[in-house]
Amino acid sequence: MICETHFRWTSAALSHVGLVRQVNEDACLEQSERGLWAVADGMGGHARGDVASRMVVDALNKLPETGDLEAYAAEARRQLQAVNARLRAEAARHDTQIIGSTVVVLLACGQHCRYLWAGDSRIYLYRNGLLRQLSRDHSQVEELRSSGQLSAQDALHHPARNLITRAVGAADTLEVDEESLEVLDGDMLMLCSDGVSNEVSEQEMCDALVCGNCRQAAEALIALALHEGGRDNISAVVVRAEDLNSPEKTLLNPAL
Numbered sequence: 001m002i003c004e005t006h007f008r009w010t011s012a013a014l015s016h017v018g019l020v021r022q023v024n025e026d027a028c029l030e031q032s033e034r035g036l037w038a039v040a041d042g043m044g045g046h047a048r049g050d051v052a053s054r055m056v057v058d059a060l061n062k063l064p065e066t067g068d069l070e071a072y073a074a075e076a077r078r079q080l081q082a083v084n085a086r087l088r089a090e091a092a093r094h095d096t097q098i099i100g101s102t103v104v105v106l107l108a109c110g111q112h113c114r115y116l117w118a119g120d121s122r123i124y125l126y127r128n129g130l131l132r133q134l135s136r137d138h139s140q141v142e143e144l145r146s147s148g149q150l151s152a153q154d155a156l157h158h159p160a161r162n163l164i165t166r167a168v169g170a171a172d173t174l175e176v177d178e179e180s181l182e183v184l185d186g187d188m189l190m191l192c193s194d195g196v197s198n199e200v201s202e203q204e205m206c207d208a209l210v211c212g213n214c215r216q217a218a219e220a221l222i223a224l225a226l227h228e229g230g231r232d233n234i235s236a237v238v239v240r241a242e243d244l245n246s247p248e249k250t251l252l253n254p255a256l
Contacts, residue, residue, distance in 0.1 A: 019230030087169030100169030185243035
C-alpha cells in the first residue's frame with residue numbers, strides 16, 4: 001500500500017489453538033507496511049475449516065499495492081468472491097455441504113481505513129478509553145437482538161450464538177459488508193475471532209488495550225481467553241495509528 005502520509009501504523013497478531021480444539025482453524029494476516037490486516041475463522045464442525053481460513057488469508061495477501069483506498073477495498077472484495085467460488089467448488093468435489101470461513105479485513109491508507117466482514121469475526125475501535133464494536137455479527141442471535149426480540153445480555157448466553165448467517169464459502173453468492181472510518185492519533189483497532197469475543201468481556205478488552213502497545217495487548221487478549229476456558233481457537237490482531245505530526249507529541253530537544 002503506497003500512501004503519502006504522516007500517519008504511522010503498527011500492529012501485532014497472535015493466534016492460539018485454545019485448550020479444547022486439536023486444530024487451529026483460525027488464520028491471521030498482519031501487513032502494517034501495506035495497511036492490511038485480517039482474521040479468518042474456519043467454520044467449526046465443517047470439513048477443512050483450516051484450509052478455508054488459510055485460502056482467505058492467502059488471497060488477501062496477494063492484493064496489489066495501490067494508493068487508492070477505494071480500489072484497495074474493491075480488490076479485496078474481488079479476492080473474497082474468488083475464494084468463495086473456489087470453496088464452493090471444493091465442497092462439491094468432496095461431497096460436503098460447506099467448506100467455509102468467516103473473515104474480517106482492515107485496510108488503511110493515511111488516516112483513513114475501510115473494514116469488510118462476513119460472519120462473526122469482529123473489529124473493535126478503542127479511542128480515548130472507550131471501546132466500540134464496529135462490525136455487526138452476521139448471526140441468528142444478532143438478527144434477534146437487532147429486532148428487539150433478544151436483549152444484549154441474553155444474546156451472550158443464547159444457545160444459537162455460534163450459528164452464523166454469512167461466511168466465505170457458505171453460499172454461491174457472498175455478501176460482504178463494508179464501512180469506512182477516519183482515525184485519530186492513538187486510535188487502536190482490534191480484529192478477532194469469536195474465540196476472543198465469546199470469552200473476553202468488553203471491559204477486559206479495554207483493560208488489555210489501554211497500554212497502547214500492540215504486542216502487549218494481543219498477548220493479554222489471548223491470555224484472557226485462555227483463562228476463561230479457551231473453548232475455541234483464539235486469534236487477535238491489534239493495530240495502532242499514530243499521527244507523527246500531532247501537536248500533542250512530546251518532542252526531544254535536538255540540542256540534547
